[in-house]
Structures are given as structure tokens and as C-alpha cells.
Amino acid sequence: MTTVERTQVFLLPDLGEGLSEAEIVEWRVAVGDIVTVDQTVVEVETAKAVVDVPCPYAGRVVALHGAAGEIRPVGQPLITIAPLDGDGGAGDEPAGHATYREEERAGSGNVLIGYGTGHGGSGRRRRRPRLAVAGEPPAAVGTGAVAQTDPTGPADAAPAGTGVTASPGSSPALVISPIVRRLAKERGVDLASVRGTGLGGVIRRADVEAALADAAAPAARLAAVPDAPEAHVGLAPAGDGDVVIPLTGIRKAIADKLSRSRREIPEVTIWVDVDATALLETRAAINAATPDAPVSILALLARICLSGLRKYPQLNAHVDTEGQRIVQSAGVHLGIAAQTDRGLLVPVLRDAQRLTTRELAAELAATTAAARAGTLPPARLTGGTFTLNNYGVFGVDGSTPIINHPEAALLGVGRIVDKPWVVDGQLAVRKVTQLSLTFDHRVCDGGVAGGFLRHVADCVEQPALLVANV
Incomplete structure (x- = not known):
């Protein structure tokens, strides 16, 4: 049996209270990562709150279904996991995972409401926040097939769907916070043109807001209304155009x-x-x-x-x-x-x-x-x-x-x-x-x-x- 045949697809769970969809805010894992049972893999925003969603399977992440900012319906694929076996299986098994093996094969069953299931022991693997580098292609996002990662790629590559495209010839922009990425996207700010004041040149929210305050800051025009004055999606800089704020979440x-x-x-x-x-x-x-x-x-x-x-x-x-x-x-x-x-x-x-x-x-x-x-x-x-x-x-x-x-x-x-x-x-x-x-x-x-x-x-x-x- 091949690895592709043995993959387990975790569907976006029923989040309760009549909720039928959720928006992906931030992936907490990337393709190629090893996850344990009930580890938080994604942060989503529903119509009621922002919640963490734990995955009931353990193994190696082979596909992320959806990018940050995308709406996913309940019951649709969220993440695909390739289980680990005793001989390495989908990849070399890290030390300490043997004790989780029975739970990995069965799944925890605790897939409702994203606030974990109480398995908060030291076995859970915590990942360091990754830097999204503008101008670097994001990791592949799965649509049913197994996504591949380049083992020779940068160690700090962005999680799937979180990269921000930079202008040709511009210097890379380092972004950690998904809030900063979303703010820049909604307000039409090219992150490659923003100077980061955080540690190591990381772009902070204050940097994006400072760029917005600058009348000369470039703004991407994301939408237009036919036969009407130009419109901007999100909280666009002040101008002659209308401001269009999506009614979501x-x-x-x-x-x-x-x-x-x-x-x-x-x-x-x-x-x-x-x-x-x-x-x-x-x-x-x-x-x-x-x-x-x-x-x-x-x-x-x-x-x-x-x-x-x-x-x-x-x-x-x-x-x-x-x-x-x-x-x-x-x-x-x-x-x-x-x-x-x-x-x-x-x-x-x-x-x-x-x-x-x-x-x-x-x-x-x-x-x-x-x-x-x-x-x-x-x-x-x-x-x-x-x-x-x-x-x-x-x-x-x-x-x-x-x-x-x-x-x-x-x-x-x-x-x-x-x-x-x-x-x-x-x-x-x-x-x-x-x-x-x-x-x-x-x-x-x-x-x-x-x-x-x-x-x-x-x-x-x-x-x-x-x-x-x-």
C-alpha cells in the first residue's frame, strides 16, 4: 500500500451553533511538518469567534486545503495527513512518537470546536513561527493530490497560502503575523515597499499603518464598480473612490x-x-x-x-x-x-x-x-x-x-x-x-x-x- 493510498483527510468539523463555514486565518503547520494527535493545525474565524482547530490524526502533513483568507465549508477537506509507520513510513519518525502510535492510527475523535482536547503534555510539538518572505512562491496547497515540498528550499519558507507577492526587483519583505498580511492585503499595501522596524527587519502592523499614512505609499486597486467611480476593497486610502468593505465573518x-x-x-x-x-x-x-x-x-x-x-x-x-x-x-x-x-x-x-x-x-x-x-x-x-x-x-x-x-x-x-x-x-x-x-x-x-x-x-x-x- 502506497503512502498516497494511506493518507487521511481531515474535514473541517461541525463548529456547532448552526455554523456552516469558516475563514482560514492562519495555518499553524506547513506541508512536510510532523503533527501529533490533537495538535492545533489551523486558526479559523467563524461568524462567532476565532478558534483553533485540532487535528485528530498524527503523521506528516502532505496537503493543506485552502489558503489564509479563504472560506471553507463545513465537511470539506481541510488537511491531508500521511500516517507514520514503524519503519519511517511517510518519513523518518521523530523520537518520542512511538507512544502516540495507537492514537495516531485510530484518531482521537475530538474534532469539534477548536479549543483542544486536553492533551497538553510535553509530547506535543510546538513550532516556531515562520517568516513569510515576499516574492518567494508559497508551498503547494493540496486539492486532493499529495503536495510536494522542496527539501532544499529555505528553512523559513512561508506556510501554504500565506506568502505575499513582491514587486519585481524589490527586496524580500519578512512577515510573521497573519494580521499584518491581512491588513496589507485589505488596504492594498505592497509589503515589498514597506520597511520593517521589527527585529531582523520583520514588518509589524505599525509599519503597514505608517505606510498607509504616507500619501505617497503605493496602494493596489483591487476592485472597481462598472460605470461608477473606482472602488477599493477593504479599508483603502482616502481618495475619490468608494470604499468597499466585504460583509463577511x-x-x-x-x-x-x-x-x-x-x-x-x-x-x-x-x-x-x-x-x-x-x-x-x-x-x-x-x-x-x-x-x-x-x-x-x-x-x-x-x-x-x-x-x-x-x-x-x-x-x-x-x-x-x-x-x-x-x-x-x-x-x-x-x-x-x-x-x-x-x-x-x-x-x-x-x-x-x-x-x-x-x-x-x-x-x-x-x-x-x-x-x-x-x-x-x-x-x-x-x-x-x-x-x-x-x-x-x-x-x-x-x-x-x-x-x-x-x-x-x-x-x-x-x-x-x-x-x-x-x-x-x-x-x-x-x-x-x-x-x-x-x-x-x-x-x-x-x-x-x-x-x-x-x-x-x-x-x-x-x-x-x-x-x-x-
């Missing part, structure tokens, strides 16, 4: 979800101005007592929302349109709107009602940081029952936000600013914010929604009221 998922929310949910927004002075004083007192575990204003607002949802469970619900029923959730799965480089995400804290205020603060900080870093698995971005949106961080007072479908309500919080306020008949300067509640009018009427918002406002103005409800 997370941005497309956000657009689809918001459009569906507006189509299906008859939403209403109500709001109230509140004096948050006492809430700020309460937070300061808590943090002064235990400075090693600080509590944020957002955590206190989350605690207040949980108190309100306990009193008004109608808002912790969703409408099942197919079943023609309203489903009130037993637990509060609290969504927190977080602005990231990839768009607005809403990570979820499941069963938030079981957490103490300090635990809420810690979970909120860790979750929003992970969302911005792109390390949250897709499961953490779905299943919310109520969302808290602190749009005050953008310096605005109010908003009429769109409900995070299929939830029934969303509480928005504006910035906290000094304003004149009447206290006991006297004018005073107080810390004032605006709270808004957007709710699905199918799940409740104005009395319930107004009661919830008033409860939240009263707890913000008099935090002692919160103690009576916990």
Missing part, C-alpha cells in the same frame, strides 16, 4: 442577527435619569475595604439587574415563534456587550444569579478581556437571556439599542457625569446617568417593563435597597 453574523431582531421583535425603549452618586460611594467603600478584589460599577449594575429579573422574570425570556409560546428561563445567562476589533460581541455569563458581586466583577473582567483577545469559544457567545450594555464608555448619554435576538430585553447605561440635581428641595451637583430599557412588547406590557426599570433606578440611587432583595 463576524461582521456578517452581526448584521444578520440585528436585521432579524428588527424584523421579528416589536421593541420599545423607555428611559430614566438617575442619581448615581450613592452607587459610586458604595463602590468606593467596598474597594477601600478590600482593595485586592476591586468591584466595578458594571458588576454592581449587573447585580442590580439580577435583582430586577428576580422580581420581574417576564424579561428573562424569549419568544418561541414556532411553538407560539413565551419561554421564561430558569437561570439568568447574562450577556455583556463588548466592543472588539472584530465588531460588537456579547459574551455570556451563564447562571450569573449564582455568583456573588465579587465573583461577578472577576468574571466580567476576565470575559470581556477574552472577548477582545478573540480567545472565547463560540459556546460562550450564545445562549444569553438578558443583556447589559454599557455604552457610556463611548461618551454618550443615551441610546435605543437593538435587542440581542432572541432575548426579550436589554438594559443600557449612559455615561456618568456631573449635573445639577434637586436633593431635598435644594439644587446640588450630583453624579447622573441615564438608564434605558429596550424590551420585546410581546413578552410583557409597559407596566412590567416600567416596574423593572424603576427598580433598577431605585437601587442605583439607594444601594441599600439592593440588600433587602438578596
Whole structure:
């Protein structure tokens, strides 16, 4: 039996949550590499998150199906592996692989959701990041046949599909980060014309952005609109042409979800101005007592929302349109709107009602940081029952936000600013914010929604009221 006959093709796995495709962000391996069971081989971006995908087979990589930036449907070939045998098989077996041999032949079976399977022992082989050299042909990308590599080629050749073509006669450009390659491609920057300021002349993101800021920097024109002014794909330099931004990945998922929310949910927004002075004083007192575990204003607002949802469970619900029923959730799965480089995400804290205020603060900080870093698995971005949106961080007072479908309500919080306020008949300067509640009018009427918002406002103005409800 030949090596080609014994190859194993790993298909892009079902990533869950109704996802049908993923975009290849970065290959973590190249043709010719030896991989072990459950080693991460590629980073992909779905409509919900950027995730690592582990391969259930071990052996030598003989083909990569797809290049960085390419969309791959679920169930289509992703990578082809030639198993190693005791006599070298597809290539010389490195020391230490014998103990993996039974798993290699069977495959781990752990092919769902790209966050590994717990085999994090020392046997896993970590690869040093490779430099993509502009002007050098990329390694072959398999389309079913076995791709070959040139053993005499440069040691730092780029992984398949990640090279950037340089202009004839230009000097090679060294690129490590796939983010830098994508940025340059989207904005039409010729990497061969960019001077790298990183170690060894490596081109960094700042170098590409500096080239964009330079009016004389060359820009590749990637698209044009017939019978209309010229257009650029991606965030092109300012000019007379239109800017065309592809609606893909997370941005497309956000657009689809918001459009569906507006189509299906008859939403209403109500709001109230509140004096948050006492809430700020309460937070300061808590943090002064235990400075090693600080509590944020957002955590206190989350605690207040949980108190309100306990009193008004109608808002912790969703409408099942197919079943023609309203489903009130037993637990509060609290969504927190977080602005990231990839768009607005809403990570979820499941069963938030079981957490103490300090635990809420810690979970909120860790979750929003992970969302911005792109390390949250897709499961953490779905299943919310109520969302808290602190749009005050953008310096605005109010908003009429769109409900995070299929939830029934969303509480928005504006910035906290000094304003004149009447206290006991006297004018005073107080810390004032605006709270808004957007709710699905199918799940409740104005009395319930107004009661919830008033409860939240009263707890913000008099935090002692919160103690009576916990």
C-alpha cells in the first residue's frame, strides 16, 4: 500500500451553533511538518469567534486545503495527513512518537470546536513561527493530490497560502503575523515597499499603518464598480473612490442577527435619569475595604439587574415563534456587550444569579478581556437571556439599542457625569446617568417593563435597597 493510498483527510468539523463555514486565518503547520494527535493545525474565524482547530490524526502533513483568507465549508477537506509507520513510513519518525502510535492510527475523535482536547503534555510539538518572505512562491496547497515540498528550499519558507507577492526587483519583505498580511492585503499595501522596524527587519502592523499614512505609499486597486467611480476593497486610502468593505465573518453574523431582531421583535425603549452618586460611594467603600478584589460599577449594575429579573422574570425570556409560546428561563445567562476589533460581541455569563458581586466583577473582567483577545469559544457567545450594555464608555448619554435576538430585553447605561440635581428641595451637583430599557412588547406590557426599570433606578440611587432583595 502506497503512502498516497494511506493518507487521511481531515474535514473541517461541525463548529456547532448552526455554523456552516469558516475563514482560514492562519495555518499553524506547513506541508512536510510532523503533527501529533490533537495538535492545533489551523486558526479559523467563524461568524462567532476565532478558534483553533485540532487535528485528530498524527503523521506528516502532505496537503493543506485552502489558503489564509479563504472560506471553507463545513465537511470539506481541510488537511491531508500521511500516517507514520514503524519503519519511517511517510518519513523518518521523530523520537518520542512511538507512544502516540495507537492514537495516531485510530484518531482521537475530538474534532469539534477548536479549543483542544486536553492533551497538553510535553509530547506535543510546538513550532516556531515562520517568516513569510515576499516574492518567494508559497508551498503547494493540496486539492486532493499529495503536495510536494522542496527539501532544499529555505528553512523559513512561508506556510501554504500565506506568502505575499513582491514587486519585481524589490527586496524580500519578512512577515510573521497573519494580521499584518491581512491588513496589507485589505488596504492594498505592497509589503515589498514597506520597511520593517521589527527585529531582523520583520514588518509589524505599525509599519503597514505608517505606510498607509504616507500619501505617497503605493496602494493596489483591487476592485472597481462598472460605470461608477473606482472602488477599493477593504479599508483603502482616502481618495475619490468608494470604499468597499466585504460583509463577511463576524461582521456578517452581526448584521444578520440585528436585521432579524428588527424584523421579528416589536421593541420599545423607555428611559430614566438617575442619581448615581450613592452607587459610586458604595463602590468606593467596598474597594477601600478590600482593595485586592476591586468591584466595578458594571458588576454592581449587573447585580442590580439580577435583582430586577428576580422580581420581574417576564424579561428573562424569549419568544418561541414556532411553538407560539413565551419561554421564561430558569437561570439568568447574562450577556455583556463588548466592543472588539472584530465588531460588537456579547459574551455570556451563564447562571450569573449564582455568583456573588465579587465573583461577578472577576468574571466580567476576565470575559470581556477574552472577548477582545478573540480567545472565547463560540459556546460562550450564545445562549444569553438578558443583556447589559454599557455604552457610556463611548461618551454618550443615551441610546435605543437593538435587542440581542432572541432575548426579550436589554438594559443600557449612559455615561456618568456631573449635573445639577434637586436633593431635598435644594439644587446640588450630583453624579447622573441615564438608564434605558429596550424590551420585546410581546413578552410583557409597559407596566412590567416600567416596574423593572424603576427598580433598577431605585437601587442605583439607594444601594441599600439592593440588600433587602438578596
